[in-house]
Amino acid sequence: MTEERVPLIELKNITKVFPGVKALSEVCFTLFPGEVHSLCGENGAGKSTLIKVMTGAHQADGGEYFIDGKPVHISSTQEGIALGVSCVYQELSIAPQLDVAKNLYIGNLPMKGKLIDHKKLYHDAADILSQLGMEISPKTIAGDLSVGQQQMIEIGRALTRNARCIIMDEPTSSLSEAETETLFKIIGILQERGIAIIYISHKLDEVMQLSDRITVIRDGQNVITMNTADATQESLITNMLGRALDTMYDKQDIPFGDTVLEVKNLTSPGVFEDISFDVRAGETVGFFGLVGAGRSEIMRAIFGVDKYTEGSVAICGKPLKPNNPSAAIDAGIGFCTEDRKKEGLMLKLSILLNMTLVKLPEISKLGVIDRKKQKQLGDHYVNAISIKTPSLMQLVGNLSGGNQQKVVVAKWLMMDPKLLIVDEPTRGIDVGSKAEIYSLLTELAKQGVAVIVVSSEIEEILGTCDRVITICEGKKTADYQVEGLEPETVLAAALGHAEYKWEGGDKA
Amino acid sequence: MIETNRKRQMTRMIKDNNSVLILVALLAICFLFVDGYTNGFYNVLVYSSIYGAVCIGLGIVMITGNIDLSVGFIAGVCGIAVVIAFNAVYAATGSAALALVVGIFAAFACGALLGFINGFVIAKVGVSPLIATIATNYIFKGLAFYFAKASYAPTSPDIVKVFAKTQLFGLRWLTPSVILFFVLIGVVAFWMHKTRFGNNLYIVGDNPEAAAFSGISVSKTVLLAYVICGLFAALCGFLMVSFDGYAIYTQGNALSTFPISCCVIGGIKMAGGKGTAIHILLGVLIMRAISTMMSVLFLSTDMVNLITGILLIVVLVIDRFTSTKEAE
């Protein structure tokens, strides 16, 4: 970046104070037109606050904000949008019952006098869709689209507002590999048009691949801004943590026991077919595949929240009743789901109740809960897996992402599972908590628990598992021992490439 | 892919407009099998035009994803306001026309005010709409009962009755109120489709967060929806006085659940973001067609209750079992 160019956005010594917390202190940030600038930092480092200051959702308590070199004071997101700063939010802001065109022009409908110009609306919308390379009708109902397509609509929405800076907050967290590819392509197109992108992600490889420059934020202060060419993943992690992370993964050799889970020819038409595998006590099996390949759906079927039409599931040799989660729990399966806020936690209830929810029938007599036992159990697990909270009665919604995930894990640990399924265990969790979760999984395997890890991060699978099963379009494409395995091999299998197609062996 | 899309669109169309089928089936049964229905049919239109306005108002509120359990008594209070204002002005000036104008104005002012109270408590303060309107319903009900314990008639009733009782061209079903009702349905349908504010109602009902991110003020939209609802309730209150020739507290009582039933049966969803003025019209016609059937058959009102109850549940069941993926 040449120094003479006027930055599109320049933040100088921005400070933001919340009651009791200094969220940002003296943060500086510059963004040039056509640049992809990544923002990295652990959860709670202040990234979101910084973005909110930029979009106008928050106002800075100190410091200066320049757009095109002119000082501005943005007091609402609308003003931000008017100045060309748009944000694609982590939580999707799609109106699912309206059509695509109206979603694109939400709050900004083309008008003819006092009336909406429907003709122009659908015409312009079709134009935007073709710019994004999407082959859908602007009259499609937005709720019928995939999550990835919906996210594209949000980017399209920024385009309709002539955004000059688009902020993307964890855009790929719910995208499939193919959709991520498309997103990257579109980012390239936007860049060529001179639109600047601020890209926030926990996935460092994406950051390295996409961005021109990277800024790392820690504890509300900017640590470093560097050109991507000068950065390595290790140096980023070091800067984010403020310490070097020797080894994230903590894989150990654990002897396997008897077969715990046996899945035979599991089929659910259109979702997955003919899935067979087994997992032994102490073994950690990874499930890798692109988002939408059917990994999570297989786990949901095993656990009994979804139906399957053919095949069987057995735990320790005993067949498991289909479509019955409570039978699965009784048989000893624990399931930490992908979306912990939606499927794992009651955010408005206490940590104690959340942790002991599954255990309640066991610690009660004739339906009456033994409160003393409940509290003892809670205390024990809060200490054992170091959940940081002032009290057991704290509402789960007030905890950080990492601690929330630990509460989910504790819930399943409490029932002494024979098999624990963890689906995307580290999504949206900062690096520090990640390592803790990994060592927890290793600890479990040591105790003879069979573990299934579902993940879209190859590294995570290779770092934690003994064996990896790849799923492509609902079919099992490979079953590898992890030792000595190359990531490329796994990815190729997950993409369903013929030359890597796995044949023979213990598929029967 | 395209085929499944088309199929999905078809199911969606049938599902969203099942009230058309219900109305057609209902009318077919009535005309074919119920003696005297042809003679009594004008009632469907006339009554719809009297009570329909309040349903339009409630429908608009429901599209924003809220509810108003107090509309019936807003209408009731407004009806009483008409009579009070009318009588006062008539006594003072002796001009019935002036009294009527002031009376109508009083009704709308009153409706807007009561609607604003609801809207303020719900949109600005943030009380749950269900609970807030149960509480305000107490206030409005108390006012209605307090002011109109006995029937309360305008001192010069003829001019008031013009709106609901004149039969144009000698047709029993064609009163000014019927024309007004259909015009209003048309206007509201156009307004919700073509204006920015009308569209905002849907966005707010569908996804308030998305609306807020896009610079639409959710609280302002909801507040205005309640005020509009109050205005429609006021119109209904006036027409009730015009139709009955007097104002009485039971007018509000009779409208306690009728508007909700109309809207739901017509196809307005509790969750918001769905439905048009046409759906409201269909719902009102269905409900009135049932009532008329009962009165033609000399059945008591409890049968209307029974059928309404069953129909509500049937509509929900149809909705549930024809749902595409979004419902999951």
Place this chain on the structure above:
Amino acid sequence: MSKLKEGWKKFLTLNGASMFVAMVVIIILFEIVMQLTKTTSGLVFMTPGNLLGILRQQAYIGIIAFGLTLVMITGNIDLSVGSMLTMLCCVCAKFMMSTDNGFLGFFGTIAIGAVCGLLNGVLVSHVKLNSFITTLGTSSIFTALALKISAGTVLVIPNDCSPFFQFMGTAALGPIHILIIWLVIVAVVLGLLLSRTVFGQQLYSIGSNPVAARFSGIKSKRNICISYVITGACCGLAAAVMMANALSSNPQNASGKEMEIILCVVLGGVSVTGGKGSVWGTIIGVMFYGVLSAGFTQLNLSIYLQWVIMGAIMVAALSMDVLKEKGVRLWKKK
């Protein structure tokens, strides 16, 4: 001093605590106003007899409100409780008039109430219909049935009917009327059921996050259904006790009661979206309503003006509650 302050703060975080404080203030206000208007010496409003009278008056509503608390904690609602009560009164009267069997009249009514609750429960939980509209629908059906059963007239149970039946609604233990005893029994049973049992705690989790509840192996359908059955049974009990007390049913007398009952539950701190509240809070809500209504009646205020004032007070109370929740942040900001 600081300890007292801390204890006070802790108390205020309890469910329904602010409503309790408001109620005490209102009781004292009523007392002051009555002292000013009346010349007799001594307490007028704050007498134990008067307060027990309020409890007795609120017994029917309270019994149903406790049941409804369970339903509302799961995030559902039951708008049919009012018409269900009306219908069950008619059913009870019919039982007593045709058989004069006290056991049948009492327990039969409760059983039929439970069946009505089961109908609501199955529609809401197993068929998965929107609870608001569903119970609005069943409410219409129950109203129709009530009119059918009573043929639109007041049903009167003969004065010399089964003594067991009459005992259930008219007996008293010293100054404490049996209605109050019923109220307390239902409150204690359902309160403990909610706070101390697996079933109760699972209701909270269903209301808080139904999807996560399913992933935790909780049988949501069964639990929601049971909560409706309990509410139905509570309506049955209320109807039976009411008939035993009054010996006559008016098909109109409970219309609109559901609004009153829902208000009591919400005033007691139950969230309409579910997952929050308790039976103990509902007791406060029921009492709050009862105190207001009794106070205004004793001040000879017209019932219609009472509605206006009570409506306004309730809007204020609900608003305060919401603002308090929002306001926590506002205060800290300063």
